[in-house]
Amino acid sequence: MTDLEAIQLTNELLAEEFELELDQMKPEALFKEDLELDSLDAVDMVIVLEQAFNFKIKKDEAFKKIRSLGNLHDFVLDKKNEHPTAVSNT
Amino acid sequence: MYKVAITGIGIISVLGNTVDTVSSSLYKGQSGIVIDEDRVELGFESPLTGIINDFDPATRLSRKQRKTMTYHAIQAHAATLDALEMSGLQPEDWQNDQTGLIFGCDSSSIAAIEQVRILKEKGNTGLIGSGAVFRSMTSNVTMNLNMLLKTRGAAWSVSSACSSGGHAIGQAFTLISTGQQDRVICGGAQEINWESMCSFDGLGAFTSNTDAPAKACRPFDKNRDGLVPSGGAASIVLERYDHAKARGAHILGEVCGYGFSSDGEQLSNPSTTGLSIAGAKALKWAKIAPKDIDYVCAHATATPAGDSAEAANLRNLFEGCSPTISSTKSMTGHELWMSGASQVVYSTIMARDGFIAPNINLETLTPEAEGLHITPTTIERAPRSVLCNSAGFGGTNSCLVLKY
Numbered sequence: 001m002t003d004l005e006a007i008q009l010t011n012e013l014l015a016e017e018f019e020l021e022l023d024q025m026k027p028e029a030l031f032k033e034d035l036e037l038d039s040l041d042a043v044d045m046v047i048v049l050e051q052a053f054n055f056k057i058k059k060d061e062a063f064k065k066i067r068s069l070g071n072l073h074d075f076v077l078d079k080k081n082e083h084p085t086a087v088s089n090t
Numbered sequence: 091m092y093k094v095a096i097t098g099i100g101i102i103s104v105l106g107n108t109v110d111t112v113s114s115s116l117y118k119g120q121s122g123i124v125i126d127e128d129r130v131e132l133g134f135e136s137p138l139t140g141i142i143n144d145f146d147p148a149t150r151l152s153r154k155q156r157k158t159m160t161y162h163a164i165q166a167h168a169a170t171l172d173a174l175e176m177s178g179l180q181p182e183d184w185q186n187d188q189t190g191l192i193f194g195c196d197s198s199s200i201a202a203i204e205q206v207r208i209l210k211e212k213g214n215t216g217l218i219g220s221g222a223v224f225r226s227m228t229s230n231v232t233m234n235l236n237m238l239l240k241t242r243g244a245a246w247s248v249s250s251a252c253s254s255g256g257h258a259i260g261q262a263f264t265l266i267s268t269g270q271q272d273r274v275i276c277g278g279a280q281e282i283n284w285e286s287m288c289s290f291d292g293l294g295a296f297t298s299n300t301d302a303p304a305k306a307c308r309p310f311d312k313n314r315d316g317l318v319p320s321g322g323a324a325s326i327v328l329e330r331y332d333h334a335k336a337r338g339a340h341i342l343g344e345v346c347g348y349g350f351s352s353d354g355e356q357l358s359n360p361s362t363t364g365l366s367i368a369g370a371k372a373l374k375w376a377k378i379a380p381k382d383i384d385y386v387c388a389h390a391t392a393t394p395a396g397d398s399a400e401a402a403n404l405r406n407l408f409e410g411c412s413p414t415i416s417s418t419k420s421m422t423g424h425e426l427w428m429s430g431a432s433q434v435v436y437s438t439i440m441a442r443d444g445f446i447a448p449n450i451n452l453e454t455l456t457p458e459a460e461g462l463h464i465t466p467t468t469i470e471r472a473p474r475s476v477l478c479n480s481a482g483f484g485g486t487n488s489c490l491v492l493k494y
Binding site for chain 2 (some may be wrong): 017018040041043044046047050051058068
């Protein structure tokens with residue numbers, strides 16, 4: 001999976017899980033202010049990302065610092081590159 | 091003490107999903123009971139159930155909003171929006187600490203089952219999802235409605251088995267009467283899935299009369315053999331009468347008395363005195379004599395013991411006179427936690443539309459009810475002073491007096 005494919009998949013997963021429009025999925029979009037997602041939504045975000053990318057997120061301190069979609073993209077790419085053998089389950 | 095007005099009603103019922111469709115079903119004596127093929131395959135003693143048709147949970151709520159809501163909470167939300175629309179109240183009227191929410195609800199089965207299944211399959215509580223903890227609580231209805239409507243007063247659920255809805259209305263009425271709240275959105279909600287009913291089915295309390303589902307539920311009939319489980323959600327807007335009048339609201343009726351009691355005897359067999367004690371207290375609060383009640387919306391679920399006990403209680407209370415009586419459960423089945431609230435909605439519909447709904451399937455009156463005026467046919471007269479009975483496992487009784 002290329003970095004671009006990983007970003008597209010992340011956007012699609014979040015759009016489906018939280019009924020967001022793909023045109024809302026801009027890197028500068030803030031989860032709380034722009035996408036209206038809260039800490040409970042973060043729980044479900046972890047589930048869909050872990051299942052799709054086959055890596056663990058929940059206890060990762062870097063995940064807790066994520067504020068924007070762009071932060072999440074960077075996080076996902078870092079995790080993907082840390083675990084190059086992780087295979088998308090989608 | 092303040093007078094309490096009914097200014098809005100809403101309902102998602104096996105008789106329909108709007109007040110008008112429910113009114114038509116009540117008037118015609120139509121049943122909402124079917125055979126559930128899943129229950130046949132699963133080995134239920136009785137596969138009969140009430141069924142709600144054409145309800146789309148996504149109509150008024152997003153997926154994110156529904157994530158923390160049970161199906162019956164979603165139905166309660168729909169019924170509440172309808173009730174609020176009927177009341178003419180606006181969000182600025184209810185988004186304050188003088189507006190409360192009280193619903194009757196005594197179970198939430200599906201989330202508990204799902205969370206255990208996911209944990210056993212995945213071995214990780216983190217994969218259960220964020221909504222299950224909220225959906226597994228019996229207060230699911232009020233916690234979600236509170237967040238969605240942004241009321242800031244009372245917000246809790248009453249759990250008292252099949253009188254939950256009745257006590258919820260009674261407590262809402264009490265809070266307004268005593269000036270602790272100006273308005274309360276109240277009601278009852280009941281899940282209808284087979285998972286929540288299988289253990290109850292195992293008690294043998296459900297009717298096995300499967301030949302004609304519409305005729306299966308036979309309250310007060312000599313040949314009744316059990317109840318039919320059912321559900322949905324009923325919502326009522328209660329307000330301080332003087333406030334409702336001042337804002338020019340259309341007042342549908344009044345709640346003017348509430349009485350409660352408990353049998354202190356058996357878990358599943360009601361006493362012959364408890365319900366009538368609650369009824370006498372409700373009449374006393376309302377300052378109405380028994381002879382002035384012209385309709386009783388009975389609890390009668392069509393179990394042999396329950397209907398006999400209610401008949402005895404009605405005799406105690408009315409002492410030789412009998413108002414017109416019917417059990418809407420003959421059409422709806424037993425809406426359990428919701429039933430005490432739905433009876434208020436059904437009675438208010440009857441008053442609004444000028445009829446008393448029939449106790450269908452009453453062919454041969456049970457001997458215990460001799461002398462009680464239980465009507466098997468629709469009566470073309472609006473009820474004016476109504477007693478709503480509800481009773482639950484453990485012997486908890488609720489009686490409400492309504493005036494129209």
